[in-house]
Amino acid sequence: MVKVALINPGKSQRFAVQEPLNLGFLAAYLEKNGAQVKIFDQLSGQDVPALLNDFKPDVAGITSTTPVAYDAYAVADHCKSRGILTVMGGVHPWMFPEEALEHCDIVVKGEGEKALVDIALHNKRDRVIEGGYIENIEEIPFPARHLMDMERYLYCKKYVPYILHLPYVPANAKIIHILTSRGCPHSECIFCHNSFKRFPYRANSAEKVIEEIKQLKKDYGIEALYYVEDDFWTDKERVVRISELLIKEGLDKIVWGASARVDQIVGTEPEILNLARRAGCRSITMGFESGSPRMLEELKKGFTIEQAHEAIRLIKKAGIIVHGNIIVGGPGETLRDAELSREFLKKTSIVTPEIYIFTPYPGSQVWCRLEAEQKIDRKFDWRRFNQEELIMNLSNIPTKALNKLRSKMYLSYYLSHPVYALKFILSALKHPVSTADKLVHTLKPVFKL
Ligand code: B12
8 A cells, every 4th residue: 555644844833733635635635545644743843854764655745835945855865865756836936936846746736635645656757746726626535634643732822822713712621623625715915825826616505514513522521612614604694504514413512713814794684793603603803914004905805994993883883893914015005004003903802813014925916016027036044934024025114113013013902802811921931931932933033223
């Protein structure tokens, strides 16, 4: 039987907040087709060379986002040096197949389930394979969590203190991440991977979602879950059906959070939000990105500030908390725009916001624009594409001020929300190592002036 090792690379454990679902899908599909598979997670601290030594795979599949590209290449070099057929996939190799091929044998662009089966079981050996997208995602089995160190992920809150999207989950609760749809109905946001993927929105039926949750309850006794997909609220009928089934099947004690677009929430009947609340929904995450109407247009978010406020009002009224993201330093952003974002955070009751520095990810609309304007420096250090460090100042804010902005905004938020600040400090005291890691990354841009 052909042996395949799937590897999640990276060293910064603050990112090891959830099970690598993409590898889980690839593994499940490979297993369904008759391969023997193991998943190795370097990001959560596993010793990949030792595990490879024990397993002796025929094929290694390595995933990579941009900030972990060098870690992924180091793993790929190691695999190749041991004579293992080495395949890479994920957003970064997809954008830079030539760069990746300096370290691996094959690059898969797009969704990799079918391509990896072709490689591992049918000896397909093209250097670059177009994976495209899978139309009916129900043909992919549930992620192969049985191949993962689930104790580590179920108790992720014990290991990584700042999992900001999980404020509704009690510290010792068993949490699982789940992905029941792929694609986003709105592919215009200028910084997002969807602008080059342009894969249509596809979703598992409500029945299939419930089947997975039942399985997770049986296998792991989960108490909380989070839907990581781009927009859980796109298909409201599906949300209603899932909520009804959760209640009917007695699964409504499992608390959950999910992502949404502002414009999907605006116009949602309050009864649907109330129903979701009864079915266990406790948090909705939205990419607000800015408090400035001008910046929302620049980022092509497709909604207005008024709609953002309305979405927050509707969610809060249903007794659900709002979690959200803000981006600072977008193209043309001024200090006045940033001030509007700071005020937005201060005034609205967004719980544990995530504040990022605008990052021109390869393939995104903004990247393509910069490329056309010949402003792309090919010698980028990919490690810095972590949304915590400034890659290029595209804003009208002086670089010195922009570097400080993220820390300042966090400070301002926590000063105006002392209860969250206290929770944050207590959590930090319990996790000194991760706290130091987080602080270094937040303050690095400030002191590098
Ligand atoms: C869940 C998630 C996370 C999770 C898990 C990350 C992970 N590695 O899976 C966490 C919270 C840890 C995370 C962190 C970050 N994330 Co994130 N995340 C996502 C999210 C929302 C879903 C990922 C997912 O499961 N997708 C569904 C699966 C089915 O798709 P997929 O991952 O692309 O995998 C398919 C194909 O790419 C391919 N494939 C992937 N790997 C491989 C390997 C092989 C061998 C083959 C053949 C094929 C293959 O087949 C897979 C199955 O079809 C995506 C957005 C999205 N919708 O994809 C962003 C996304 C991946 N994240 C992104 C970013 C920027 C980050 C952070 C930098 C943010 C931050 N500062 O915290 C960090 C980086 C962490 C890291 N170590 O990589 C960007 C990456 C952009 C880029 N060019 O790097 C994305 C695309 C969102 C965006 N902003 O556009 N993230």
